Amino acid sequence: MHETLKSYFQKRTQITEQKLEELAAYFKEKTFKKNEFLLREGEVCKSNYFVVSGCLRLYSINPEGLENTRYIALEGKFGTSFTSLITGQPATEYIQCLEKSTLLEINKDDFFLLVENEPAVNLVYRKILESAYITTQKRIYDFQGSDSLQRLKFLIEKHPNIFGRLSNKIIASYLGITPYTLSRLKTNL
Amino acid sequence: MHETLKSYFQKRTQITEQKLEELAAYFKEKTFKKNEFLLREGEVCKSNYFVVSGCLRLYSINPEGLENTRYIALEGKFGTSFTSLITGQPATEYIQCLEKSTLLEINKDDFFLLVENEPAVNLVYRKILESAYITTQKRIYDFQGSDSLQRLKFLIEKHPNIFGRLSNKIIASYLGITPYTLSRLKTNL
DNA sequence: GAAAAGTGTTGCGCTATAGCAACGTTTTGA
């Protein structure tokens, strides 16, 4: 099994080398070009992706045509449209590679079968859901309770690495502001 | 077991009457007065609560002293500070009864023990997390992509029942706007 | 059941952010 994924599991559950190798069989390595799409709005999401290298972005386009960046998955993270994966409904979002990326893809049906039948995967999935929930909650409170400048400062503090790696346009759309405003806020830092 | 909780489980998993009775032993019925607190900011959350009747509200107070309502649990829902329950960290929020309420309380340790050892509870918890995640996601996209009037329309469409039951002050703080703005928006509907 | 506290509405001025235009810089791709 790929080292990055292996340590992802080992960090979250006790699991034997042998079991890891069994699980490895379900993941297929794929490479994607910069800007390539893994999923488009309206399609049903069929896979979960683990990022070995590169970077995924989940985003939607609102009725006015503006992009809203929902989530960024860097190396060592799973990225997928969980909502579509869980509900089986068409996604309301796009998944795009922001860089040339190497991913490990696991089929939706295999994934949920493992969740049901492999205690280690059940536990890891629970931890993924718990941490996704907590992250998402914090993001709401950020939007609900803070102004743009505070949100920007918070992002710089927590993910300094993405500045420089992602364009300001994308960072602005993640913060829920326009690139104009982001550019102006940066002068107030 | 209390009928409301029983049907909550039966709607989400296959479970025998006998197993339900076993589980019932872990829940204690308690009643609370209007405005009584179950948890205050800074305390570690020790229980999960199922609402039999009445209504819970989770909220925080920001540095400027403004309340942000995070979640409302009506009859037939679980309500707790999941983030504090999961992480064991002090809560960043208050849990308050908005009405005289009857709740079924389950201890945190018992709850997670059942998650580990009772497949039915494991499954139900997973479904709670999945749906909490999905709900929270939608709420972000609402904040990130819509203006206040759209958010209000959306809330009216989805939860018409809470208008009349909750004060405008609380609805405004849920929408992330001031009561002044809510009052004005309502004239534009 | 009277006083106090809380709630909802509205006028007014203030602030943060949007959105267009213009322009220089960087990136992209045939």
Added chain:
DNA sequence: TCAAAACGTTGCTATAGCGCAACACTTTTC
């Protein structure tokens, strides 16, 4: 490698929502 496209910044104006104050109405409390 060079033209075209995309990006980042900044001046300007427009607008959504804030927050105070005032007032009427309702609910709570003792």
